[in-house]
Amino acid sequence: ALARFAxxxxxxxxxxxxxxxxxxxxxxxxxxDLDIRYVLGEHPMELIDETDVLAVSGGVSLEAPLVQAAQAxxxxxTNDSLEFxxxxxxxxxxxxxxxxxxxxxxxxxxxxxxxxxxTWVGGNIGRPLIADLHKMEPDDVVVQELSSFQLEIWDRxxxxxxxxxxxxxxxxxxxxxxxxxxxxxxxxxxxTADDISVLCADDPGSLALSAIVRGKLRxxxxxxxxxxxxxxxxxxxxxxxxxxxxxxxxxxxxxxGRHNLLNVxxxxxxxxSAGIPTEAIAQAIRTFTGVEHRLELVRTRxxxxxxxxxxxxxxxxxxAALNAFSEPIVLLAGGRDKAMAWDAxxxxxxxxxxxxxxxxxxxxxxxxxxxxxxxxxxxxxxxxAEAVEWAAGTAVSGDIVLLSPGGTSYDAFKDxxxxxxxxxxxxxxx
Numbered sequence: 261a262l263a264r265f266a267x268x269x270x271x272x273x274x275x276x277x278x279x280x281x282x283x284x285x286x287x288x289x290x291x292x293d294l295d296i297r298y299v300l301g302e303h304p305m306e307l308i309d310e311t312d313v314l315a316v317s318g319g320v321s322l323e324a325p326l327v328q329a330a331q332a333x334x335x336x337x338t339n340d341s342l343e344f345x346x347x348x349x350x351x352x353x354x355x356x357x358x359x360x361x362x363x364x365x366x367x368x369x370x371x372x373x374x375x376x377x378x379t380w381v382g383g384n385i386g387r388p389l390i391a392d393l394h395k396m397e398p399d400d401v402v403v404q405e406l407s408s409f410q411l412e413i414w415d416r417x418x419x420x421x422x423x424x425x426x427x428x429x430x431x432x433x434x435x436x437x438x439x440x441x442x443x444x445x446x447x448x449x450x451x452t453a454d455d456i457s458v459l460c461a462d463d464p465g466s467l468a469l470s471a472i473v474r475g476k477l478r479x480x481x482x483x484x485x486x487x488x489x490x491x492x493x494x495x496x497x498x499x500x501x502x503x504x505x506x507x508x509x510x511x512x513x514x515x516x517g518r519h520n521l522l523n524v525x526x527x528x529x530x531x532x533s534a535g536i537p538t539e540a541i542a543q544a545i546r547t548f549t550g551v552e553h554r555l556e557l558v559r560t561r562x563x564x565x566x567x568x569x570x571x572x573x574x575x576x577x578x579x580a581a582l583n584a585f586s587e588p589i590v591l592l593a594g595g596r597d598k599a600m601a602w603d604a605x606x607x608x609x610x611x612x613x614x615x616x617x618x619x620x621x622x623x624x625x626x627x628x629x630x631x632x633x634x635x636x637x638x639x640x641x642x643x644x645a646e647a648v649e650w651a652a653g654t655a656v657s658g659d660i661v662l663l664s665p666g667g668t669s670y671d672a673f674k675d676x677x678x679x680x681x682x683x684x685x686x687x688x689x690x
Contacts, residue, residue: 261340261387261388261390261391262315262339262340262343262388262390263275263291263294263296264291264294264391265340265343265390265391265393266315267294267295267296272297273294273295273296273297274296274297274298274299274307274311275291275296275297275298275299275300276298276299276300276302276303276304276307276326277300277301278301278302278303279300279301280300280301281298281300281301284300303324303325303326305325305326305329307326308326308329308330308333308335311330311335312335312336313335313336313338314326314327314330314335314336314337314338315337315338315339315340315343316337316338316339316413317339318339318384318407318409318410319409322337322412322413337413338413339410339413340388340389340390341383341384341388341389341390341404341406341410341414342410342413342414342415342416343390344388344389344390344393344404345404345414345416345418346416347390347393348389348393348396348402349396349397349398349400350380350396350397350398350399350400350401350402351401351402351418351419351420351534352402352403352404352418352419352420353368353401353402353403353404353418353419353420353421353422353530353533353534354383354404354406354417354418354420354421354422354447355368355403355404355405355406355421355422355424355526355530356405356406356407356408356411356421356422356423356424356444356447357422357423357424357425357426357444357466358424358425358426358427358465358574358576358577359424359425359427359519359574359576359577359580360424360425360519360520360522360523360526361384361385361405361406361407361424362384362385362405362551362554362571363515363520363523363550363551363554364422364424364523364526364527364530365381365383365385365403365404365405366381366385366548366551367523367524367527367544367545367548368403368527368530368531369381369401369403370544370547370548371527371528371531371536371540371541371544371545372401372403372531372534372536372540373544374540374541374543374544375531375536375537375540376540377399377400377401377536378397378399378400378401379400379401379402379403380392380396380400380401380402380403381402381403381405382402382403382404382405383404383405383406383410384405384406384407384410385405389402389404401534403530404418406447408440408443408444409443411443411444411446411447412442412443412446414446414447414450415446415450416450417446417447417448417449417450417451417455418447418451418455419451419454419455419456420455420456420458420530420533420534421447421448421451421455421456421457421458422447422457422458422459422526422529422530423444423445423447423448423459423460423465423466423469424460424463424466424522424523424526425460425463425465425466425522426440426441426444426463426465426466426468426469427465427574427576441465441469444469445469445472448469448472448473448474449472451473451474451475452474452475453474453475454475455474455475455476456475456476456478456533457469457470457473457474457475457476457477457478458478458479458480458489458526458529458530458533459473459477459478459479459480460479460480460481460522460526461479461480461481461483461484461486461489462481462482462483462484462522467479476488478501478529478533479529480522480525480526480528480529481525482518482521482522482525486500487500488500488501489501489525489529490507490525490526490528490529490532491525492510492521492525495509495510495511496508496509496510497509497510497513497524497525497528497545499528499529499532499538499541501532501533505538507528507538507541507542507545508542508545508546512542512545512546513545514545514546514547514548514549514550515548515549515550515555516555516584516585517555517580517581517583517584518580518583518584519580519583519584520550520555520584524545527541527544528541528545531544552568552677552680553568553569553570553571553676553677553680554569554571555567555568555569555581555584556568556569556680556684558683558684558687558688559687559688559690561687561690562657563656563657563658563659564655564656564657564658564659564660564661565587565659565660565661566661566687567581567585567660567661567662567663567664568663568680568683568684568687569581569662569663569664570663570665570669570676570677570679570680570683571676571680572664572665572666573595573598573665573666573667573668573669573676574598574600574666575600575601575602575604575605575666576604576605577664577666578593578605578664578665578666579604579605579608581662581664582608582609582612582613582662582664585660585662587658587659587660588614588658588659588660589612589613589614589615589659589660589661589662590613590614590615590616590617590651590654590655590659590660590661590662591609591613591615591616591617591662591664592617592619592644592647592648592651592661592662592663592664592665592683593609593616593617593618593619593622593626593664593665593666593667594618594619594620594621594622594623594626594647594665594666594667595619595620595621595622595665595666595667595668595669595670595671595672595679596620596621596622596667596668596669596670596671597621597622597625597667597668598667598668600666602625602626602629602666603629605629605666606626606629606630606632606633606635607633609630609633609635610630610633610634610635613635614637614659615637615638615639615654615655616630616635616637616638616639617638617639617641617647617650617651617654618630618638618639618640618641618647619640619641619642619643619644619646619647619665620642620643620644620665620667620671620672621667621671622665622666622667622671623640623641623642624640626666627640643672644663644672644679644682644683644686645682645686647663648683648686648687648690652690661687663680663683665679
């Protein structure tokens with residue numbers, strides 16, 4: 261999307277990728293109508309000698325040699341989300357966090373749409389927003405999900421911005437929690453006094469960023485009242501913004517789990533900050549049933565509910581999924597590690613899960629953790645397909661079979677969506 265935009269505004273574009281042409285055929289076909297130079301299968305350093313700006317995709321580390329060479333020569337580093345944010349005529353609601361970004365982004369978008377505002381939802385999910393930049397008008401609402409990979413090079417911030425939470429994630433890329441937190445903080449760091457920051461009063465990592473807030477600070481909390489923002493009291497979701505209003509009852513929320521109730525409070529505060537009426541916020545909450553691969557009910561078969569939570573690519577996220585259920589759980593866990601700590605996960609699983617089926621690169625290590633915590637029932641298999649087959653023979657009526665891996669999908673899949681789609685297909689074929 262950024263290559264197409266750059267060509268259309270008159271730039272000379274080179275695309276370089278370490279993969280060979282045969283691995284990139286779909287992209288090459290999509291861009292075949294444009295005058296683009298391709299350097300594929302390598303990243304030759306001499307490219308920097310004739311480059312004014314280097315745009316990196318999210319999967320490219322800033323430690324990559326080509327990026328390091330550009331920085332050494334003073335060549336600016338950018339990406340599609342930053343270039344969009346520099347140019348958009350609209351006010352942007354920017355959303356980041358270690359967990360809950362996509363659900364909060366999607367729900368905030370629905371709140372805006374229910375209010376009758378023309379709304380664009382994208383960024384780290386769905387269609388790149390820069391592809392639709394030419395259609396946007398000042399009165400539109402943009403809801404932009406942003407990852408730490410995108411934010412680490414940002415030198416500006418959205419008008420309304422939130423950091424939902426900060427827990428260990430992507431440490432294989434960022435190396436330290438300080439570097440990871442600094443990347444997330446860029447969504448707030450470059451705001452002005454006219455902007456709005458929304459933080460979680462219940463999450464120490466999020467709340468600590470109040471120290472860099474330059475504009476109006478609003479909070480959301482499940483545990484306490486807040487003077488400005490959203491909170492829960494007597495079974496009701498309330499919003500304070502000068503005056504206090506009841507949005508809806510907690511029982512109106514369609515999403516399961518405490519973490520999703522926090523996402524609802526965050527979306528409520530963001531939408532309210534953008535001037536969305538309380539009635540529209542409430543209507544969206546009552547009708548929003550979630551996003552694919554996030555505690556998604558795939559099927560109920562012989563009294564067993566099969567739940568797809570393939571988005572859980574960190575142990576904290578998988579633990580949040582376990583907290584969403586009171587029923588007996590058969591857990592499918594595994595994938596690839598990203599330098600995460602697993603002891604708290606093993607303890608939670610031993611307390612809450614009756615049977616665990618481990619798959620992928622992580623299976624051996626997770627089996628050791630569960631053995632250390634004396635979990636009575638766990639089994640190792642090689643693939644998700646084997647895990648589903650084993651779970652079908654293990655679960656009984658009243659159980660939950662939960663795919664909430666805790667690891668990334670990259671040992672066997674392109675991404676967590678592909679993993680979740682295979683799980684869904686396998687379950688529906690039972």
